[in-house]
Amino acid sequence: MIEVRNLVKRFRQFTALRGITFSIRDGEFVAVLGVNGAGKSTLLKILSGILYPDSGEVMVNNFVPYKRKKEFLKNIALVNPQKTRLIIDLPPMDNFRLFGSAYGLGKKEVHKKAESLAQMLNVESKLKNQVRTLSFGERVKMEIILGLLHNPSVIFLDEPFIGLDFISRKQLISFLDAFKGKKTLIITSHIIEGIKELVDTVLVLHKGEIAAKMSTDEIKAILQNRVTIEVKAEQEIKLPQVFKAKEYGVYSAFVDKHDEAAILKEIENIPGILEMSVKTPELEDFVEELITSK
Ligand SMILES: Nc1ncnc2c1ncn2[C@@H]1O[C@H](COP(=O)(O)OP(=O)(O)O)[C@@H](O)[C@H]1O
Ligand SMILES: [Mg+2]
The missing domain is CATH 3.40.50.300 (P-loop containing nucleotide triphosphate hydrolases)
Incomplete structure (x- = not known):
């Protein structure tokens, strides 16, 4: 103990x-x-x-x-x-x-x-x-x-x-x-x-x-209701606040599944985006969100 x-x-x-x-x-x-x-x-x-x-x-x-x-x-x-x-x-x-x-x-x-x-x-x-x-x-x-x-x-x-x-x-x-x-x-x-x-x-x-x-187990339950949206762009671009810069031209957002469609729609016409992908989030995404929101 x-x-x-x-x-x-x-x-x-x-x-x-x-x-x-x-x-x-x-x-x-x-x-x-x-x-x-x-x-x-x-x-x-x-x-x-x-x-x-x-x-x-x-x-x-x-x-x-x-x-x-x-x-x-x-x-x-x-x-x-x-x-x-x-x-x-x-x-x-x-x-x-x-x-x-x-x-x-x-x-x-x-x-x-x-x-x-x-x-x-x-x-x-x-x-x-x-x-x-x-x-x-x-x-x-x-x-x-x-x-x-x-x-x-x-x-x-x-x-x-x-x-x-x-x-x-x-x-x-x-x-x-x-x-x-x-x-x-x-x-x-x-x-x-x-x-x-x-x-x-x-x-x-x-x-x-x-x-x-x-x-x-609690973390797994949280992750089940979330997705990670990753965006790759030619250069630095302006995205909604939920997106965090990962490296040059790469952004990711760790969001509720229910918000996924709305966010994808919101960014679909932003110029300069090369690639958009939606992934099952990892513990790493969760930890990152915890410590960057502090
Ligand atoms: N002996 C020490 N003297 C002064 N500062 C220290 C000493 N040990 C650790 N620190 C400071 O305390 C903080 C936490 O260090 P540490 O516990 O080694 O972090 P972590 O293992 O999470 O990387 C750091 O900012 C480090 O510089
Ligand atoms: Mg250490």
Whole structure:
């Protein structure tokens, strides 16, 4: 169980988290989504006890994280593949033995655990190769295995998809999916694709505040009643306000299905439009609307 109440975190004059409140059940899978600088990593660092809050209350498994009690640390993992913990001159397995001993894990135990996790992630043939020789994706996987060796019940996973190709991303998603019902997962990402199928709950952070916290079922219900209208034009053109510029000459509107016909009619005679398309919206459209309307 994770309980956060009125959590504030400041870095000098800058407030990174502005009094946020939420709770997470045991076994819940939660995605914390938001653009760069939203406060996602700061939140995970506070939940895992690396940073202390300036005010508010935080409880994880009935512990105050920043007190860093042994029993607390034994049950959580913070994995941030961007910040490698692995020693690159050693093979992953030697790293696992080394880090495992810090958790009081024996050699055999570490081997067994590492091999089964590596098999699930398709990297068992790389366990004895020097970390520096691994591909980026393989290294990310090894970093995740390292975080899971001590069998934590709560996993904080910070931006694991950065730099992964879509196959590795899918593999990682189905790997995490295998822990459903067994562990609690809080995963941050600014890459949204594939996330909706993995998690139970989406928490959107924006400028240090919670823009939304919803179940994926609620989001699916909302998306069912919406469409995304995309317009491509030769150059920048003026469109009704519901349209947002995506890139040069590309606009999109995330609207209610009932308004679709009226909007298409409204824009049909606007000069300069090359292409108009109507799509089933994605979670990404929803998150974008939430944070750009703030
Ligand atoms: N140690 C720090 N010192 C000063 N500012 C920080 C520090 N850590 C984070 N911040 C600022 O807090 C904000 C949120 O950062 P972060 O939690 O890393 O965002 P996210 O992970 O969502 O991209 C950013 O504006 C960042 O610059
Ligand atoms: Mg971050």
